[in-house]
Amino acid sequence: MANWAGRFFRKSKGGAVLPALGALLIVALLQLVGVPQLERLGLLLFDGYQRAVPRPYEDAPVRIVDIDDESIRRLGQWPWPRTDIADLTRRLGDAGAASIAYDIVFSEPDRTSPGRIAARLQRTNGNSPTLAALRALPDNDATLAAAIAAAPVTLGYFLGREGRGPTVEPKAGLAMAGASPAGAVQAFSSAIEPLPAFRDGASGSGFVSLIGDRDGIIRKAPLIASQNGRLLPSLSLDALRTAQEAGSVIVKSTSASGEFGGGAAQVVSLKVGGFEVPTTPAGELWLYFTAPHPARTIPAWKVLTGAMSPAEMRAAFDGRIVFIGSGAAGLRDLIATPLRDREVGVMVHTQAVEQMILGRYLVRPDWASGLERSLLLALGLILALVLPRLGAMRGAVLGAIAVGGIMAGSWGAFLQYQYLLDPTYPVLGLLAVYVVGTGVTFYREERQRAYIHRAFDRYLSPELVKRIVDDPGQLELGGEVREMTVLFCDIRRFSAISELMGPQEIIRFLIAFLTPMCDILLARKATIDKFIGDAILAFWNAPLDDPDQHANAARGALEMVARLEQMNDVMTAQSATPWPGDVRIGIGLNAGPCCVGNMGSAQRLSYSLIGDTVNLASRLEGLTKYYGVSIVIGAALRQHLPEFAILPLDRVRVVGREAPEQVYALMGSEDLALAPAFRRIEAMHRDMLAAYAAQDWTLARAWIAAAAPHVAQFGLGPLHTLYAERITRFEAQPPGEGWDGVFAAAEK
Structure with a gap:
């Protein structure tokens, strides 16, 4: 046996099996102890599943009354007087709401109560009949307490971990089926509760505290928690209980029905009224979010102002659980969810109740960890044993098939059964085996x-x-045709600049200029072809593929212009490097097919590119001087940059080309494209060009005049001056009916 093993490992290309198995063992140990950073990868994958296939919205008997911006505008700033809250409560109760749950903690007295206003006025005005009249008015808090007592209200409270305070008394007990899982759920020591008058009259109460995962994303809603050892329900859980007029909530733990397998008791499920809810061991509900849906939310102002008729109120709220929360911009209890970076907290409670009612759950089965560990060990062992014999390429194919099968299984389990099966560790194990195995095999x-x-x-x-x-064959002459993006950059007035410097100063200036420009291009995945004096020729998508070549080229050009602006400010003030004042560049960008490869002679090769796309990019750079803009791009590239800030310049017949080309000015990134100021000048500029093309010189001149106050902000003054001069010439000598609007460039 030992001889067989020795022969096997000797045949395995330098004993690559043992290191690969060692890597597999390390990953298995990491899975056993649990690494938060790796577990987060699985959570992010589950987030992606939800974004791809969110829970379909179904009309469950749950609604949100949102204290939104319009409600604040109509009814006044927050906090509203408790009389308004009482009115809201009564209206919802009269409309037949089964439970009215406040995701708001009324922990302090209403400072707008008449008695409190009288006390403040007395300090400045003494006694007066007005003060006596104020004191005789009903107290706002008493009014709200009466409304709460008369309706099925569930109040919220905060749980905290700072200090230790009185233990909250739940409105209904939590009965245990098995040992208490208090040690498994989230533990708290303090609480911020509503005022006693509100608390005593409420039908239910639950905590509203939401704690996200390590990355701050809320993926699970805690349905129960412990404070000072006592189990307490969440707002969503107690609202569901109140709506059913149920008694206690039954907590089923792992020691019930023979499910206990050792260790501290954990939560298995919760039974509230007619609903049994599967939970995580910590008593949490995996949230399966829907996309935003307007039918779920009703603005508070519609309820309070009577904008909804009694029939509409009944239709909206009768028999439903109504959550009241704040979605106004200044009040938002904002959280991050797998679907949205900024979501109001009340949405978590609402969707949790929807899932409990509809029975639509995400579940991480108790056998999931065992399955993931088995896949890790089995597939990793197989790959470690066969990889040395298969070689890197066929081993990669086998590994890719295994990884694809694991990922497909995880995705299929989510789609079909809403199971959360984490492929992170099995995939990581296969990658570790492959990387270590091939690394050892090809060390020499x-x-x-x-x-x-x-x-x-x-x-x-x-x-x-x-x-x-x-591939040593790359040293052969020849090339390949590829879709590429080409950049030409040239310093304007370089001849005049070089007249002011000696040879050494010119070299130092070019180094100071070219170095940061090349850094930008290389950071944007460009290949720098050559320097032609002060000019730069660079291209994208060769020798390596770049699927983002067009955006990389556009961003690189914009960054070059911005970097030069900074250098003009900084370098002029320095004496170490010669810098001739305000240096400007022109950049031409074009996209299209090019022949790229090793060009030259048998004695000397140069990896370069040729083609009409390159020639046109060079001509576009030359047009920057004529049109007074920094970056000119061709029509082919324009099609690949729909989100960028781009303005049409002209239809031009460049030197050496018969076919006219529509050229554009690249002004900025997507952020600038969305800016109101740019959109305004863009509309004016397009209208001017349309009038110009139609030979409506008066209208075109009017648009130039209308845009005049705004062109300086975007450096379009020279361009509009150019069109104004053309219009003057055409007014004197009209081009005629056959005019195609094409400008013939006389210079390269």
């Missing part, structure tokens, strides 16, 4: 590759060296 080959890198790194770009190492 990589040393040889490193030698080639050291020999050529000083002469070629790292990407080209990598390609030569991977």
